Amino acid sequence: MLDKAKQLGRPSVIRFANFKRHTDLTAEEVQAARDYIKSYWHNLERYNPKDQGSLIGLPNPYLVPSYAEGHEFDYNEMYYWDSYFMVQGLFDAEHKKLIMGILENMVVLFKRFHIVPNGSQLYYVSRTQPPFMTTLIFDIYNAYNPGEKWLKEMINVAKEEYETVWMGTAKPNARKVYEGLSRYYDFNYLHDLTEAESGWDYTPRFNRKALNYLPVDLNALLYKYEKDFALAARIFKDDKDAAAWEKAAEHRQKTMNDLMWDEGRGLYYAYNYVKERRGTISSLASYFPLWAGMVDDKRAKALVKSLKRFEQKGGL
Numbered sequence: 001m002l003d004k005a006k007q008l009g010r011p012s013v014i015r016f017a018n019f020k021r022h023t024d025l026t027a028e029e030v031q032a033a034r035d036y037i038k039s040y041w042h043n044l045e046r047y048n049p050k051d052q053g054s055l056i057g058l059p060n061p062y063l064v065p066s067y068a069e070g071h072e073f074d075y076n077e078m079y080y081w082d083s084y085f086m087v088q089g090l091f092d093a094e095h096k097k098l099i100m101g102i103l104e105n106m107v108v109l110f111k112r113f114h115i116v117p118n119g120s121q122l123y124y125v126s127r128t129q130p131p132f133m134t135t136l137i138f139d140i141y142n143a144y145n146p147g148e149k150w151l152k153e154m155i156n157v158a159k160e161e162y163e164t165v166w167m168g169t170a171k172p173n174a175r176k177v178y179e180g181l182s183r184y185y186d187f188n189y190l191h192d193l194t195e196a197e198s199g200w201d202y203t204p205r206f207n208r209k210a211l212n213y214l215p216v217d218l219n220a221l222l223y224k225y226e227k228d229f230a231l232a233a234r235i236f237k238d239d240k241d242a243a244a245w246e247k248a249a250e251h252r253q254k255t256m257n258d259l260m261w262d263e264g265r266g267l268y269y270a271y272n273y274v275k276e277r278r279g280t281i282s283s284l285a286s287y288f289p290l291w292a293g294m295v296d297d298k299r300a301k302a303l304v305k306s307l308k309r310f311e312q313k314g315g316l
Helices: 002-017 031-044 080-089 093-113 133-144 148-166 191-197 216-235 239-260 284-292 297-309
Strands: 176-178
Touching (some): 093 148, 133 216, 148 216
16 A cells, blocks of 8 residues: 555656645545555554553553554654644544543543643653643534533643643742743753653754743643633633633733734744743744734734745745
8 A cells, every 4th residue: 555655646746846826636636645544544543551661551542643663663652732633633423432532541641640741651741741632622522512511521620730730830840930921841850851841842942941931832822721711611601710711811912922922023932031031033833822812913914924934845
């Protein structure tokens, strides 16, 4: 199948180079790729219900980032934000059990370790990864309609993660450090391990001093948590709780705009709270606030205009 896909893929590279901009691929043109993915997908599935050495047991099957047959290195653990992105193309009836099981695995990890570790290995419990739990919860809620009781249970876990991990002020979760905003962290208190929690290991935007920076992406994700908590409260008909979460989101939005937004460059920048000044590295982290829905029309237009800084042959 792989050889067939490669053979079919060679002439398509030439055709793709001649496509006009905005031309859509047809289902027939991508069928070979889809067939290959479907035949390969089972290689990424793992099921380890019991602890094995440092590998943490989980109750449901999950996905790993990659697989290479016969390679000395092999993924066996489930990752936090990797899992969120891997399931985005699987929201159908066939994969319902897998997707809901992955979220349940995250909940099990949190209840056991009071953090969703970077990955389901014991050596990863000193840090987590960028938080996408509330977004995954609502993706599942909207796709499969598991009910308000399920939603409340999941949102309560996410609230505990938000308060304990991301709004913690002391070790092992000293993340909220300046003007109500949070940083990435690792309880070994090492910059490089902290940077690994960001998932961008390694990036010049923290100047190898990740503990000193308030990241744009992280705080946009926490804004999204606050808005999602408000949305859940509206569903539960708790207007008082919804208003409190909306107020928290508004505070984060204003603080981020004050500290991180560069009007001249039309981008957000990580903020060095130790030196009390913005960083200077332009990055695609600037677009997390746009995704999170916290950007007004003026800033949105500036961000779209600034996108050309990152456009290169082959993508961003």
